[in-house]
Amino acid sequence: MESRTISVISGASRGLGRAAAQRLATMEGQLVIATARNPADLAPLSSKLGMSGHVVETHQLDVTDDDSVKALRDWLAERFGRIDVLINNAGILVDRYSTSVLELPLDTLRETLETNLIGTLRVTQALLPLMRASRAGRVVNLASRMGQLTEMDAGAPAYRMSKTALNALTRILAVETAGSHIKVNSVCPGWCRTDLGGIEAPRTPEEGVDTVIWLATLPDDGPSGGFFRDREPIPW
Incomplete structure (x- = not known):
């Protein structure tokens, strides 16, 4: 049985997901499963980590596709029988900051x-049932101060x-898993220089994922059901 912590990250080919994968993959005792809609987009991540002697596993995942999610679940179940960490990072921003809600296309x-x-x-x-076999499951949802x-x-x-x-989902999951070894939290990474955040953002992706990694590696007495930025709770 795999003794390392098995961490699954969605949207890991770029931005915050890629930064989180790089950070976790260099930590002792971690096995990172980096996913993306196009697995070929994960090649630069694998190559960079490989050059420093670190390994990341990759798998296709389109979070909007039932069959894709099922395929990942089945592969994880057959390969490892469990997961320990799920970082829900995949996200999009398609409406403009100037868009009025009264003019928002449905x-x-x-x-x-x-x-x-x-x-x-x-x-x-799909994946939380696999986390129930973990000794210390952690779910981290990438939210935003804009929520x-x-x-x-x-x-x-x-x-x-x-x-x-998404923050409401975090709270519901935290209540439903209360009393178990699973902890569920949301994180605001701050405004980061990613494809989504733009080049004017003040934070690097590496700075943005610091709290993500902290929540993914919480000790047994760590919080659940919280919303955090810079490792501190913030209002919902």
Whole structure:
């Protein structure tokens, strides 16, 4: 049986997902399963880690596709029989910051929710049963300050609503897994220089995933059901 911690990351071919995969893969006792819609996009990650003597496993995953999620689940079940960490990173921002909610195309909202909310739920529903075989399961959902009700503003309404809903999903999962060894938390990585965040963002992806890695490696007495930025709880 695989003794290393098995960590699955969605959307790992770039941005925060790639940074999280790189960070975890260099930590002792970790086996990272990096996923992306196009597995070929993970080749640079595998090559870079391989040059430093680290290994990452890769697998195809489209969080919006039932068959793709099932294929990943079946492969993980047959190969390892469990997972220990699930980082739900895959996400999109397709509406503009200047978009008014009164002018938001409903197809844009549907597309955003399909990835950012339903995709996360689809993957979690499929993989959480494998986490029950883990000694210390951890689910980390990549949210955003733009989903905070306490600081809700206008602009990019589809993205904002999807991240607010993701935080609700986090809370529900945390309640349903309370009393078990599984911990579920949301993280705001801050504004990072990724394809989604843009080149003007003040943070690097590596800085953005610090709290992600912290939540993925929480000790047994760590929190569950929280929303964190810079390793500190923030309002919902």
